[in-house]
Amino acid sequence: MSAPEIRAEARRALGICDACGYCNGFCDLFEAARRRPALTEADLAHLANLCHACRNCFHACQYAPPHVFAVNVPRALARMRHQSYLDHVWPRSFAPLLNRPMATVVWVTLGAILLLFGLMLAFAPAAGMPTLDADTDAGAFYRVLPWTAMVWIGVLPLGWSALAIGIGWHRYWKLTRPEGTAAGEPVQPGRALWSALADILDLRNLRGGGPGCNDLDARFSHWRRRLHQTLLSGLGLSFAATLAATLYHHGLGLEAPYPVLSAPVLLGTLGGIALLVAVLGLGWIEWRADPAPLAPEARRLDRAFLGLVFVVAGSGLALLVWRATPAMAPLLIVHLGTVLAFFLLLPYSKFVHSGYRAIALVRESLDRVSIRRDSA
Amino acid sequence: MIGGGAAALCAAITARRAGCSVLLAEQAPEPLRGGNTRHSRNLRLSHEAPTPFTSGVYPADEFWSELARATEGTADPVLGRLFVERSAELKDWLIEAGVPLQPIAGGGLPESRRTAFLLGGGKTLLNRLYALAEQLGVEIRYGCEIRDPVIEDGRLATSTARLDGTSYPSTPRAVIACCGGAQANRAWLRRHWGAAADGFINRGTPFADGELLESLLRQGVQPVGDPKAAYLVAVDARSPADDGGIATRVRCMPEGIVVDAHGRRRHDEGGDTASTRYALWGQRLAEWPDQIGYLILDARGLRAAPPALYPPIQADSLDELAGGLGIGSATLRATVADYNAAVRAPTDERDDWHTVGLDPPKSRHAHPLIEPPFGVYPMRPGITFTYQGLAVDERARVRLAAGGVVENLFAAGMIMAPNLMARGYVSGLALSIGLVFGRLAGEEAARHVRA
Numbered sequence: 001m002s003a004p005e006i007r008a009e010a011r012r013a014l015g016i017c018d019a020c021g022y023c024n025g026f027c028d029l030f031e032a033a034r035r036r037p038a039l040t041e042a043d044l045a046h047l048a049n050l051c052h053a054c055r056n057c058f059h060a061c062q063y064a065p066p067h068v069f070a071v072n073v074p075r076a077l078a079r080m081r082h083q084s085y086l087d088h089v090w091p092r093s094f095a096p097l098l099n100r101p102m103a104t105v106v107w108v109t110l111g112a113i114l115l116l117f118g119l120m121l122a123f124a125p126a127a128g129m130p131t132l133d134a135d136t137d138a139g140a141f142y143r144v145l146p147w148t149a150m151v152w153i154g155v156l157p158l159g160w161s162a163l164a165i166g167i168g169w170h171r172y173w174k175l176t177r178p179e180g181t182a183a184g185e186p187v188q189p190g191r192a193l194w195s196a197l198a199d200i201l202d203l204r205n206l207r208g209g210g211p212g213c214n215d216l217d218a219r220f221s222h223w224r225r226r227l228h229q230t231l232l233s234g235l236g237l238s239f240a241a242t243l244a245a246t247l248y249h250h251g252l253g254l255e256a257p258y259p260v261l262s263a264p265v266l267l268g269t270l271g272g273i274a275l276l277v278a279v280l281g282l283g284w285i286e287w288r289a290d291p292a293p294l295a296p297e298a299r300r301l302d303r304a305f306l307g308l309v310f311v312v313a314g315s316g317l318a319l320l321v322w323r324a325t326p327a328m329a330p331l332l333i334v335h336l337g338t339v340l341a342f343f344l345l346l347p348y349s350k351f352v353h354s355g356y357r358a359i360a361l362v363r364e365s366l367d368r369v370s371i372r373r374d375s376a
Numbered sequence: 377m378i379g380g381g382a383a384a385l386c387a388a389i390t391a392r393r394a395g396c397s398v399l400l401a402e403q404a405p406e407p408l409r410g411g412n413t414r415h416s417r418n419l420r421l422s423h424e425a426p427t428p429f430t431s432g433v434y435p436a437d438e439f440w441s442e443l444a445r446a447t448e449g450t451a452d453p454v455l456g457r458l459f460v461e462r463s464a465e466l467k468d469w470l471i472e473a474g475v476p477l478q479p480i481a482g483g484g485l486p487e488s489r490r491t492a493f494l495l496g497g498g499k500t501l502l503n504r505l506y507a508l509a510e511q512l513g514v515e516i517r518y519g520c521e522i523r524d525p526v527i528e529d530g531r532l533a534t535s536t537a538r539l540d541g542t543s544y545p546s547t548p549r550a551v552i553a554c555c556g557g558a559q560a561n562r563a564w565l566r567r568h569w570g571a572a573a574d575g576f577i578n579r580g581t582p583f584a585d586g587e588l589l590e591s592l593l594r595q596g597v598q599p600v601g602d603p604k605a606a607y608l609v610a611v612d613a614r615s616p617a618d619d620g621g622i623a624t625r626v627r628c629m630p631e632g633i634v635v636d637a638h639g640r641r642r643h644d645e646g647g648d649t650a651s652t653r654y655a656l657w658g659q660r661l662a663e664w665p666d667q668i669g670y671l672i673l674d675a676r677g678l679r680a681a682p683p684a685l686y687p688p689i690q691a692d693s694l695d696e697l698a699g700g701l702g703i704g705s706a707t708l709r710a711t712v713a714d715y716n717a718a719v720r721a722p723t724d725e726r727d728d729w730h731t732v733g734l735d736p737p738k739s740r741h742a743h744p745l746i747e748p749p750f751g752v753y754p755m756r757p758g759i760t761f762t763y764q765g766l767a768v769d770e771r772a773r774v775r776l777a778a779g780g781v782v783e784n785l786f787a788a789g790m791i792m793a794p795n796l797m798a799r800g801y802v803s804g805l806a807l808s809i810g811l812v813f814g815r816l817a818g819e820e821a822a823r824h825v826r827a
Contacts, residue, residue, distance in 0.1 A: 018683035019623040022417055022497030025478035025485075037683050059503060060496030062414045063623070066407050068616050209495050211476045218503040220476070 003083050010080040011039045013071050014047065016063060023057040025209040028364050029073075030057075035367065045087070046176040048080035049353075049360040052205040054213035054224075058293035065292075078295035085301075085352055088175075090167040097348040099297065101304030108345055109311065113337030116153070120145055120333055139255040144329045145336070147249075153336060157343040164347035169355040176363055192365035199361045203228060217290045224285055231278035234313065237271030257323055269320060275313035279306045305350035312338045378522045378588060379554035380404060381411030382498070383789025383810035383817075385505035387552045389473065390818025392512045396825050399548070400509065401520040401537060403555070403583045408619075409502065409518065411556050412580040412761070412790070412806070415621040416498035418491040419811065420804035421463040429467065429477040429492040436460040439490070442802060450601075450798035454770050459796060462812045467492060469815070474504045491804035498807070522546065522555075522588060525785075527595040530776065532785040550821040552786040553774070554814060557762040557793075558586020559606065560618060564762070568604040575667025577611050579758040582618035589766065589791055597782070598767035598775040601794025607801055608658030611758030613668055614686050625654055626755045628681040630741040632673035633715055634755070637665045639698065639707035641715070646730070646740035655801065662757040669755045670701055672712070675747040688751030697750050716744040761806070765794035772817035786821050788813035 001009070014033045017023065024030040029051050036043040055074045063069035086095045097104045123146055142150070199205065203225045206213055211220040245264035248254045258264050283306050286299065315335040322331055345351075377384040377391075380402025392398045402409050422436040439460040443451050470477065476495035478485060485493055494501050510516065517539055525535040537546040558564040560582045565573035578584075593599050615624040630649045633641055634657070642664065648656055661669050673681060678688060691697040694712055698705035718734035719742050729742040766774050766787045773781040774792075789810040796809060 015683065016623055016685060019625075019685045020621070021484075022494075022622070025482055025493070025495045031484050034683065056496060056500075060500045062497060062499050062621050064407075067619060069623075209476070209478060209482060211495070219507065 001079065003087075006076075006079045006083050007041060007044055010044050010048065010076045013073050013076045014039055014044075016069055016071050017057075017073060020063070022062070023060055023073075026056045026060070027052065027054065027205040027209070029077075029205075032364060032367070042175050044080055045084040045172070046360055046363060048077045048084055049172075049176075049356040050205070050364060051077040051081065052203065052357070053078060053294075053298075054206050054208055055290075055293040056208045056214050056220075059214045059218040072293060074293035075295050078298040081353070081356075082295065082297045082301065084172070084356065088168040088172045088356075089347065089352075090164045090171075094164075094348055097345075098301065101301045101349065102307070104348065105304045105308045105341070105345065109308065109338055109341040112340040112344070113334055116145065116333045116337045116340070119149055120329070123149065140328070141256045141332055144332050150336065153340055154343065157340055161343055161346040165352060165355065168347060168352060169359065172356055173359050176359065188369065189366065192362060192369050195365040195368070196358065196361040199365070200358060201229075205361075214290075214293075215285050216288050223281065227278045227281040227285070230274050231282065231309070234271045234274030234276075234278055234309075237267050237274060238313075238316075239271075241265075241268035241271055260320075265320065268316065272313040272317045272320075275309055276317070279310045279313065282306055283310075301350045308338070308342055308345065308349065312342050377401065377552050377554055379411060379556065379789065379791075380409045380516075380518075381413040381554065381556065381789060381810060382416070382501060382505070382807055383814035384552070384554035385502070385509055386811050386814025387554060387786075387788055387818035387821070388509050388514045389505065389512060390815050391552075391822045391825075392509070392514050394819065394822035394826070396550075396822050397513075397515075398509075399515045399517065401517050401522050403521050403585075404518065404581065406518045408581065408583070409506070410499065410581075411584060413498040413502055413810065415580055416494070416501075416807045417622065418488070418493045418804040419463075419466060419807040420491045420802065421466045421808060422460050423464055423467070427467060427492075428479045428481065430488055430490075431480060432489040434490050436464065439463065442490075443796065443805070446802045447797040447800040450794075450800075451796045455768070455795050458770055458816075459809065459812050462816070463808050465815075466808065466811050469811070470501070473508050475501045476504075490802075523591070525551075525588065525591055525595060527592075527597070527776075527782055527785070530780055530783055532782055549825045550784045550786065552772075552788060552814075552817045552821050553588060553592070553766065553791050554787070554789045554810070554817075555588050556581075556584040556586075556790045557765070558584065558589055559759045559762050560584040561586045564590070564603075565606070565759070569606075569662070572662060572667055575756055576606075576608070576662070577613070577615050577620065577624070577756050577758045578618045579609065579611060579615075579620055579624060579760050580618070584761075584790075586762070589764070592766060592774070592785075596777055598777040599764055600767040600792075601763040601765050601798040603762070603764040605763035605799060606662075607655065607760040607763070608662055608757040609654045609760055610657035610661055610669070610755045612684070612686050613754035613756040615756075615758070620685075620758070623685045624758060626657075626671060626684070626753045627654070628673070628677065628684075628753075629653060629657060629671055631677035631680045631743075632671050633712070633738065633745065634669050634671050635703070635708065635711055636670075637668055637703065639703040639711055641711055641736060644736050644739050646728075646738045646742055649740065651803070657755065658757045661755060667756055670703070671753040671755060672697070672708075672745065673751045673753075674743075674745040675749055675751075676743060677745070678749075678751045684753065686753075688753055690749045690751045692748050692750075694750060697752060701752060701754070712745050715742075716746060718742075719744045761790055761793075763794050763798055765790070765792050768792045768795055768813075771820045772813055773820065784821075784824055786817040788817040 018034050058074045061071050063071040089095045206225040212222040215221045215224045241264045315338050319331040319335045377388045377400040388398045388400045422434050422439045478493040478495040521538045523536045526533045532551050535546045537544045560578050564586055610626045611624040612626055629645045634645055694709050695705045698708040718731035720732050722728055728740040731738045731742050768787050772786045774785045774787050775781050793809045
């Protein structure tokens with residue numbers, strides 16, 4: 001479908017929702033749509049990113065196919081959401097990466113691993129591979145790749161990705177930001193930010209108004225919400241492990257690898273396990289879910305991101321298990337390669353949804369704050 | 377169970393829990409199952425204390441007196457009392473069955489003391505109750521019609537089940553008829569409304585054909601209600617012939633004027649601004665030429681109009697508008713000119729825009745139609761249900777015209793609702809009748825089978 005067709009279908013479906021309104025207890029979407037009857041391009045982008053894809057409104061819809069109205073809001077908004085990722089990606093010429101996400105993940109990951117192998121060989125002493133023997137002494141990792149090389153492998157792609165993703169999110173915020181209240185008086189952003197943060201931590205819009213979401217079919221469940229937060233926690237713990245390791249390195253002058261009972265390893269292990277559990281659970285839901293309310297392009301993006309997180313977490317845990325064996329050096333290279341790919345693909349993967357959704361929630365909270373003020 | 381809406385599901389679940397083996401025959405295919413429950417949103421229930429789903433209190437006595445008034449005294453007092461009292465059990469029964477209700481705390485609902493809203497509407501209730509029925513071991517057949525009932529010696533002796541083009545004799549020990557009214561039956565409507573029936577749009581399921589109802593009445597069952605009567609609501613004339621549901625309603629008559637096919641006004645558009653106006657206009661349109669009316673708004677009215685299923689037909693002038701609709705432009709211009717000339721602005725705060733010396737008047741919201749572009753919503757009567765059903769006793773057993781009951785035939789839902797409302801309606805009534813009498817019929821049928 002072309003972008004105008006995607007917008008036209010989202011507009012048609014939401015127009016019927018505005019006249020019906022039965023689903024307004026499931027999430028914030030339907031009241032937000034009613035406040036925007038014009039359904040402009042910016043409105044559609046905002047509503048699409050506000051939608052958490054819980055699918056309740058599809059299974060509850062009296063107008064779902066085979067009804068002649070053929071209303072399928074989750075699918076129409078998944079398409080619209082994907083379109084908004086394409087519209088805001090930077091640089092624009094990278095948009096095809098989002099449309100072929102599995103190939104992107106596979107080739108970038110393989111490329112990153114090969115690059116690091118090359119670097120390892122380039123830095124290797126003339127004597128050849130230094131690490132074929134079991135080697136867990138302090139500094140063993142840096143005999144595979146020097147510390148400075150590792151830092152650059154982290155900093156350069158992260159810098160690029162932060163720039164690219166920041167430009168995309170900023171453009172999106174400019175597109176959908178509130179114009180200010182009718183009185184021209186800006187609302188206090190503080191309360192709105194807190195409320196949006198609470199919505200993110202609780203995933204309130206995936207509660208379906210209480211009973212949960214239609215993850216697999218018309219049954220209600222809270223599993224997708226829980227697994228999403230497990231994944232988020234896994235990313236958080238892994239980030240904390242990196243911070244702890246930085247502190248060990250610079251503050252305490254200790255060199256990796258660290259013992260199992262150290263903060264970096266414990267945090268990283270917990271994070272890796274959380275990521276694996278979340279990815280397997282979400283992957284199972286993705287595999288077994290009723291495809292009717294889903295959009296193929298969105299599913300491909302989901303699967304590719306889950307696959308990438310799986311190899312990052314899996315290779316990290318494998319490195320922990322086998323770091324005292326000759327497999328340490330290749331495992332370290334594979335793990336660092338997957339991390340490098342993950343960093344590089346942040347702006348060109350499902351990861352981008354975090355910012356768009358957070359912005360949509362902040363925008364909704366701002367609306368709610370201003371509505372409360374108007375009615376007060 | 378004959379039927380597949382809320383009444384049939386409540387009856388099936390109740391009878392199954394009482395130990396009966398139960399087969400539910402739903403005429404629709406699975407994706408369109410559930411009759412008009414699929415289009416429902418809220419249920420009316422009495423309650424003695426506020427709940428998360430209903431504010432304040434709604435005593436059974438108050439429910440009964442409102443029911444009696446709204447139905448102009450047609451409600452059977454014995455069944456009516458039983459109904460309003462047992463409606464108090466519905467909230468707990470639904471929650472226990474896994475049907476989510478929408479808490480009022482979330483906002484987004486109208487002030488709701490008398491009715492509780494289904495989270496996600498009637499289809500969510502259907503999904504939950506079908507899942508529960510299957511889990512309990514109720515056998516469910518989709519696309520299954522029950523025809524040719526034979527009543528002998530006060531018993532339903534046999535009937536025929538048709539499934540996938542094959543007919544099977546059906547002789548269960550008890551039958552509960554929950555298959556709704558006759559609103560989707562064009563022949564029925566033509567018989568009572570003549571050619572006007574062709575101007576109606578059926579808002580609900582196309583499977584409410586009333587075939588079983590008619591054959592039971594031919595077999596000597598006592599009819600109740602009025603075969604000529606129908607609950608009609610003004611809907612957009614561009615709606616599909618069946619199944620358009622809630623979204624097809626036209627809502628903003630008070631913001632403009634309504635003219636007939638000749639371009640003339642016939643009623644006070646500002647007279648009723650409550651939700652009762654939908655049914656008032658439905659009944660009016662049924663009597664109009666070609667059963668069509670045109671709601672005409674100017675740019676101010678278009679801005680004030682709530683979201684609608686179809687966009688209004690727009691034009692920059694009244695002549696252009698009249699041409700597009702096939703109305704004489706001179707008549708329409710004269711109607712609007714007379715109306716605009718009669719409009720008076722409010723004189724004090726409690727007053728409203730109104731007309732003076734106009735027949736019929738527009739008593740409120742009478743803003744002049746002057747600001748282009750002009751917009752039109754074409755309207756037709758949308759039939760929601762018919763008002764003839766099967767008479768039942770207080771055990772939901774179907775009565776015979778000659779006296780006595782059919783001992784193994786029960787009825788629940790809209791097929792027997794005219795016992796409680798032979799005319800009129802109040803919001804949330806239909807679903808509550810289905811739920812209360814579905815449960816009652818399930819209990820009584822189980823008692824009959826196990827006796």
